[in-house]
Amino acid sequence: MNLDLRVVERRTVADGIVELALEADSGDALPRWEPGSHIDLHVGNGLIRQYSLTGFGVADTRWVISVLREPNSRGGSVSVHDSLAEQSSVTVSAPRNHFPLAEGVAVQFVAGGIGITPLIPMIMQLEREGRDWKLFYAGRSRASMAYLDELAQFGDRVQIWPDDERGMPDIEQLVTATDPQTIIYSCGPEGLLATLEDLCTAGPVKRTLRTERFVAKEIERDGPDHDIDVEFAQSGITVTVPADRTILSVAEENGIDILSSCNEGTCGTCETPVLEGIPDHRDSVLTDDERECGQTMMLCVSRARSVSLRLDA
Secondary structure (H helix, E strand, O other): OEEEEEEEEEEEEEOOEEEEEEEOOOOOOOOOOOOOOEEEEEEEOOEEEEEEOOOOOOOOOOEEEEEEOOOOOOOHHHHHHHHOOOOOEEEEEOOEOOOOOOOOOOEEEEEEHHHHOOHHHHHHHHHHHOOOEEEEEEEOOHHHOOOHHHHHHHHHHEEEEEHHHHOOOOHHHHHHOOOOOOEEEEEOOHHHHHHHHHHHHOOOOOOOEEEEOOOOOOOOOOOOOOOEEEEEOOOOEEEEEOOOOOHHHHHHHOOOOOOOOOOOOOOOOOEEEEEEOOEEOOOOOOOHHHHHHOOEEEOOOOEEOOOEEEEOO
8 A cells, every 4th residue: 555645844864864754635644553664665766765664753644764865875865865855745655564573571772873763663662661671873973873862861771882983883792781581673784783693693692683674685595596386376377487587576477466665675565475385585574483484485585495386476
């Protein structure tokens, strides 16, 4: 489901970061969402980009996103910065959430740069629930870090780490100091997330880590890809997916309706139930437990370890 909204407010919240507040022209309430959710933003020229819903307030008529200008990206953020002014009309999707907040546990948040955006609604929910939490927030400089003034209200539960003032953070020390019963939630650059993944699984004491990626994770492959026979059970169609094609592209070519967006395994839109076969997961969305279960897969990037798959599509 897509919605046509309007940019009712635009402000700069850090160097290279603009915040956009979106509302319906009617002023009606927008679909409810949970912390960790994101929306697709149609930015023109056929480009669709995913942005986390964020904000310190709770308003059922307004969604807020913050967008970092990335000149070397595929053009989405540049288009947002250059083209979307107040009163601009935008088309967005309904919210989706592949980064849900766990219930009933303490949380250590670790943000890197623009990765603060999905964590803010989580912090506000934990505040309302009276749950324990801390935030470690790193960035290149204070000027590049959004929402520092708003986060100051939380006192010493928030540790701000500008790299130009303090050098590179000691992530290993941060993980070591985190109670093993506390869940770590992180969003930020790939280097930060990869370091956390290594540290949380190393040593005798494992820690639970949940991550959100803005770019696809590098996946190590066991060997060359092979052709896959894929049966789409609902559609009654069986196709052969060549080694150099994605399941999604072949499905679309054969008229099978699969919702998709990012085409790089980061948004979760094309997640599809697996009825038979063993997926070869290459996305950046599913948890290790979800991968092990093999009940769903992302058709835009994932393939199969088995010679065939039967999918519920």
